[in-house]
Structure formats: structure tokens, C-alpha cells
Amino acid sequence: MIQMFSVSKTYPSQITAFSDFYLEVGAGEFVFITGPSGSGRSSLLRILFGAEKPSSGEVIVNGIRLTQPGFKKAYQVRKMMGIISPDFKLLKDCNVRENISFVLEVMGYPPKAIKEKVYQALILMGLQEREKDSILSLSAGEQQRVAIGRALVKDPALILADEPTSILDDEMTGRVMTIFSELQQKGTTIVFATQDTHLIQRYPHRTISLVAKREGGAEGNGEVRSEG
Amino acid sequence: MKGNLFPNLTTIAIIGISLLIFSSFSLIAFNLTSLLKIWEDKFEVIAFLKRGTSLNEVEGVLKQIRQLDGVETVNYISPFDAMAFMEARLGKQKNLLEGIQPAILPASVEIRLTKDYWGQTKIEDVVSHLKRVSQIEEIQYGQEWIEAFSVLVYLVRLTQWILGGLLLAAIIFIVSNTLQLTISSRREEIEAMQMVGANPAFIQVPFYLEGLIQGLLGAGMAMGLLYLLYQVVLVMITPLMKGWMAGIPILFLPWETILWMLSGGTVFGLFGSFVASMRFLRYVG
Numbered sequence: 001m002i003q004m005f006s007v008s009k010t011y012p013s014q015i016t017a018f019s020d021f022y023l024e025v026g027a028g029e030f031v032f033i034t035g036p037s038g039s040g041r042s043s044l045l046r047i048l049f050g051a052e053k054p055s056s057g058e059v060i061v062n063g064i065r066l067t068q069p070g071f072k073k074a075y076q077v078r079k080m081m082g083i084i085s086p087d088f089k090l091l092k093d094c095n096v097r098e099n100i101s102f103v104l105e106v107m108g109y110p111p112k113a114i115k116e117k118v119y120q121a122l123i124l125m126g127l128q129e130r131e132k133d134s135i136l137s138l139s140a141g142e143q144q145r146v147a148i149g150r151a152l153v154k155d156p157a158l159i160l161a162d163e164p165t166s167i168l169d170d171e172m173t174g175r176v177m178t179i180f181s182e183l184q185q186k187g188t189t190i191v192f193a194t195q196d197t198h199l200i201q202r203y204p205h206r207t208i209s210l211v212a213k214r215e216g217g218a219e220g221n222g223e224v225r226s227e228g
Numbered sequence: 229m230k231g232n233l234f235p236n237l238t239t240i241a242i243i244g245i246s247l248l249i250f251s252s253f254s255l256i257a258f259n260l261t262s263l264l265k266i267w268e269d270k271f272e273v274i275a276f277l278k279r280g281t282s283l284n285e286v287e288g289v290l291k292q293i294r295q296l297d298g299v300e301t302v303n304y305i306s307p308f309d310a311m312a313f314m315e316a317r318l319g320k321q322k323n324l325l326e327g328i329q330p331a332i333l334p335a336s337v338e339i340r341l342t343k344d345y346w347g348q349t350k351i352e353d354v355v356s357h358l359k360r361v362s363q364i365e366e367i368q369y370g371q372e373w374i375e376a377f378s379v380l381v382y383l384v385r386l387t388q389w390i391l392g393g394l395l396l397a398a399i400i401f402i403v404s405n406t407l408q409l410t411i412s413s414r415r416e417e418i419e420a421m422q423m424v425g426a427n428p429a430f431i432q433v434p435f436y437l438e439g440l441i442q443g444l445l446g447a448g449m450a451m452g453l454l455y456l457l458y459q460v461v462l463v464m465i466t467p468l469m470k471g472w473m474a475g476i477p478i479l480f481l482p483w484e485t486i487l488w489m490l491s492g493g494t495v496f497g498l499f500g501s502f503v504a505s506m507r508f509l510r511y512v513g
Contacts, residue, residue: 049423079425089420103424150424 001027001158001189002048007057009043017043018210021057025191027157030184032200033193035210041193042086044210045160048191049083050074062157079107082151084161088143090135090150097122097131100150107154117153124179125149126172140167148176158189165199177203236442239406243446243493244453246395246402251454251489253388255481260381262479267377271346273339273354273369281335281363289363293337296357298345303338307331334365396496399446403439403500411435411504432505436498443497447490455480 008019017040025031033041046052047059050066051074059066064077090099100121104114122128125145135143144167151159159180165173180190181203194200200207277289286304293302305313311330315322341354351369358367411418421431458480481489 051422075422075425075427077425078423081425083423085423089416089423091417091420093417102421106421106424106426106430154424 001025001029001062002191003058003060004047005058007047007054007059009040009047009052010055023208025189027189028184028187030180030190030205031192032205032207033191033210034195034197034200034207036195039210041195041210042162045083045162045191045193049078049081049160079154080157082154082156082159082161084147084151084159084164086163086166088147090143090146092135095132095134096127096138096146099135099146100153103150103154121149121153124152126175141169141172144168145172152179152183156188158191159183160191162193163195164192165194165196173199235406235409236438239403239442240446240449242402243399243443243497244449246399247447247450247489247493248453248457250388250392250395251450251481252457253384253391254485254489255454255458257381257384257388258481258485259479260377260384262477264377264381271341271369273341273351273358273367275337275339275358275361275364276366276368277335277337277363278365279334285363286335289361290337292361293339293358296354298341298350298354299339300342301340303340305336305338307333307335310334310336337364396492399443399493399496400500400503403442403497404503406442407435407439407501407504410438435505436501439497439499439501439504440494441497443493443495443500444490446497447493450493451481451486451489 002023002025004021004023007021007023009017010019011017021044033044035041043052047054047066048061054067057067061077062080064073065071066074066077091102094102097118101114101118104117109117119128122131125148127142127145127149130138130142135146138146144164148161148164151161161180165176168176177199180192184190192205275293277286281289290302290304293299307330310333311325311328314333315325318324339354339358341351345351345354355367355369358364418431458478462478
């Protein structure tokens with residue numbers, strides 16, 4: 001599902017997020033990406049959904065080479081992805097239901113199917129009572145649940161989740177992890193970026209550890225450790 | 229436009245004012261051109277005959293003038309015709325002419341030239357021939373004045389296009405900047421759409437529509453204000469200048485020009501939004 005060959009990412013400020021990075025994730029695999037702040041977890045995910053281009057190297061997602069010169073169709077790759085951003089990226093002027101349904105509208109689903117699938121997503125995330133509430137009236141944890149619901153509603157083949165449980169309580173975190181495990185068993189690939197080492201210990205999956213480039217003020221290349 | 233009412237209204241107002249300035253120059257130039265055309269159509273050389281010229285001599289003079297190159301028509305105005313003309317022009321005040329005998333007015337010949345003889349040099353050619361006719365006392369023609377007026381019309385048109393060019397560049401700049409504000413205020417919404425795989429056209433089309441509507445509304449506002457201004461000018465100036473203008477109408481822009489202005493505003497609004505989206509919506513893919 002995901003192949004990254006010798007990928008480096010250096011920002012214009014000359015800060016290197018990671019360099020010479022290799023990763024291969026098979027279809028239906030669950031992978032944790034972990035590492036301290038500044039280690040490049042978010043950059044890695046943003047490269048995978050085409051929001052950023054790597055400085056060098058090759059990135060192939062679902063057979064599509066995102067790094068081919070002049071490639072402008074990352075939006076097509078994103079259609080098969082469920083992306084959960086740490087800042088949620090919800091529509092502030094819309095209610096909970098609209099935030100989830102617009103994904104399916106963008107994808108051209110018929111209204112009846114949208115209604116049905118949105119209802120299922122609301123139940124799944126325990127938001128059925130709040131479907132008509134404005135996003136701004138929700139707590140941060142509830143907003144995160146809407147973001148997860150929005151990512152799952154289109155039955156994605158690949159979920160890219162950046163800190164999806166960072167502000168959820170234990171019960172809801174457990175519920176999300178169960179949902180992810182069930183999806184994985186059905187063949188969904190999950191790339192889960194988190195700093196939460198307890199979570200990684202509690203739900204053992206293959207883990208990629210990124211090492212912060214600047215430790216103790218010293219500069220060095222990002223390192224990758226893979227644990228199984 | 230929800231939540232962005234103020235920047236949108238500002239853009240519409242600025243487009244409207246810019247196009248109002250441009251179209252005001254168009255209106256002035258249009259009226260000056262119409263006036264010039266009327267004067268050109270009336271353009272003729274008038275040769276006043278010496279008093280006491282007999283009718284036989286007049287026949288001879290008319291024959292000589294008709295034979296000149298560039299002469300289209302020749303019309304003899306007797307002192308009686310001249311008196312009738314003056315009475316008609318004075319209307320109710322024709323009693324001013326009481327006691328004046330037509331004989332004190334000189335007979336004249338109105339000479340219309342073919343269009344290719346309207347240039348200064350060619351007219352002077354004809355005039356020099358007329359001067360050689362002994363029965364002609366004085367020759368009048370307003371060509372110098374018409375040429376000066378043509379230069380004025382040209383200058384107004386030139387100003388209109390130079391100013392217009394600057395104003396249209398300003399419109400694109402303003403629309404593009406307002407839309408950049410709108411786009412950046414909706415950055416999260418745009419990113420949310422990009423994240424779920426929305427086609428770039430699906431995201432950009434609403435912004436293009438917004439620019440297009442702003443341009444159309446701004447141009448519509450300009451035309452509306454110009455019409456109001458025109459009506460005010462018409463009401464205020466016409467009575468004062470009625471006599472001087474001698475029935476020459478002040479016209480509003482023709483429909484074709486209004487349609488051009490509306491389409492121009494729309495196209496520039498659209499172009500402005502295109503420039504803005506080029507700068508702001510270039511999220512990879």
C-alpha cells in the first residue's frame with residue numbers, strides 16, 4: 001500500500017525533518033509512527049497524502065507515484081484515504097452531520113446513501129445526540145470524534161491518523177482503537193502517528209520510531225527504528 | 229460570501245467607483261463625439277456677397293462656385309431668407325428685429341464640401357479660389373474650431389483609455405486581494421475539502437463565481453450611478469445651456485457600451501479571482 005524509498009524532507013529554513021527514510025507498509029497493516037516533537041511524524045503523513053512534496057526520494061501510495069514530476073492529482077489518491085489531522089480541520093460554520101456528510105457529497109454519493117452512512121458514522125462515534133449541534137459548541141474531544149467519523153465515513157482503504165486520540169478520554173480512546181482494529185481486520189491499512197507510548201504498549205502493532213533531528217541542540221540526520 | 233460580507237461589499241464598491249470614473253469619461257467622450265459629428269454634418273463655408281450684387285451676377289457666382297473642385301452643394305441665401313432664418317431663431321423675441329429691413333443683411337452662399345475636402349489645406353484651396361471672385365466680400369468657415377475640438381475629443385478618449393487601463397489594473401489587484409482575504413479566512417474549509425479529496429475545480433469554482441458576481445455587481449452599480457449622475461446633470465445644466473446648445477441633446481451611453489461595461493466588469497472580477505486562487509489554492513494536487 002505504501003512504499004517510501006530514500007525519502008528526505010528539508011524545509012526552506014534548512015531544518016531536516018528526516019533523511020534517507022525507507023518505509024514499506026502492506027495492505028491491511030497497522031503501523032504506529034512515533035517519535036518526539038520535531039521528529040517529522042506529521043511531515044511524513046503530509047507527504048503520504050500529497051500535501052507536501054519530499055525534498056528527494058520516491059513515494060508510492062496504492063500504486064500511484066506521488067513523486068513523479070509534475071504530478072497534480074494527489075486529490076485522487078486522497079479520495080481513497082481517511083485523513084485525521086491533529087487540528088481536525090472541521091467546517092466551523094457547519095453542524096456535526098454536515099461536517100461528516102460533505103465528504104460523501106464531494107465524492108458524489110447519492111443523498112440516500114449519504115444519510116445512511118452518516119447515521120452509521122454518528123452512531124460509531126457516539127455523536128448521534130449531537131448531530132445538529134454547531135462544531136463550535138462541541139468540546140475538543142467531541143470535535144476529534146467528528147474528525148475521526150469524517151475520516152471513516154467513506155470506508156477508506158488507507159487511514160492516515162495524526163494524533164487521533166490525543167485528547168480523547170480512556171473510554172473513547174479504547175473505542176477508537178477497537179474500531180481501527182476491526183477495520184484493519186477487514187483489510188484497511190492504518191498509519192497511526194502518536195507520541196503516546198502507553199497507547200503503543202497497550203495495542204501492540206508494528207512501530208516506526210523517528211528520532212528528533214535536534215537533540216541537545218546538535219544537528220544530525222533523522223533516524224528510524226522499526227519494531228515489530 | 230457568508231461571513232465575508234464586508235470585504236465583498238468593499239470590493240464591489242471599489243469596482244463600482246473605478247468603473248464609474250472610467251464610464252464617466254466614456255460618457256463625456258461619447259457626447260463630445262456626437263457633438264463633433266453634428267457640427268461636421270453642418271460644416272459649410274459661407275461666402276457673403278457684396279451689397280448691390282445683382283441677381284444676374286449671383287447666377288454667375290453660383291456657376292463659378294459649382295465648378296470648383298470639392299464643392300458638393302451650393303445654396304443661395306437672399307437677404308429675405310436670412311431675415312426669415314433670424315426670425316425663426318429668435319422665436320418669441322423676433323420683435324427685436326422690428327424696423328430692420330432685410331436689405332441691410334448681406335446675401336450669402338452656403339457651400340458644402342465633399343468629405344475629402346474637410347482637411348485644413350484643401351479648405352484653404354477652395355477659399356483661395358473663392359477669394360478671387362470679385363462679388364464675394366467675406367468668407368467664413370469654422371474648420372479651425374472643429375479641428376481644435378477634434379483634438380479635445382482625442383485627448384478625452386486618450387485620458388479615458390490611460391485612466392481606464394490604470395483603473396482596470398486596480399480592479400484586478402483589488403478583487404484579487406479581497407479574494408485572498410476571503411480565501412485565507414476560509415483556509416481551514418479549503419484544507420478540509422482538499423483533505424477529503426475534493427477535485428481542485430470543486431474548490432476553485434465558488435471563488436471564480438464570487439469574483440464574477442463582484443465584477444458584475446460593481447459594473448451594475450457603476451452604470452446605475454452614472455445614470456443617476458447623468459439625470460442630475462441633465463436637470464441642472466439643460467435649462468442654463470438650452471439657448472447655447474441649440475437643441476443638441478446630451479446622450480446617455482448606448483446599450484452596446486453598457487453591455488460592454490457590464491461584461492468588462494464581470495471579466496475583470498473573474499480574472500481577479502483567478503489571480504487570487506492561483507496564489508492561494510496551490511496546495512499540492
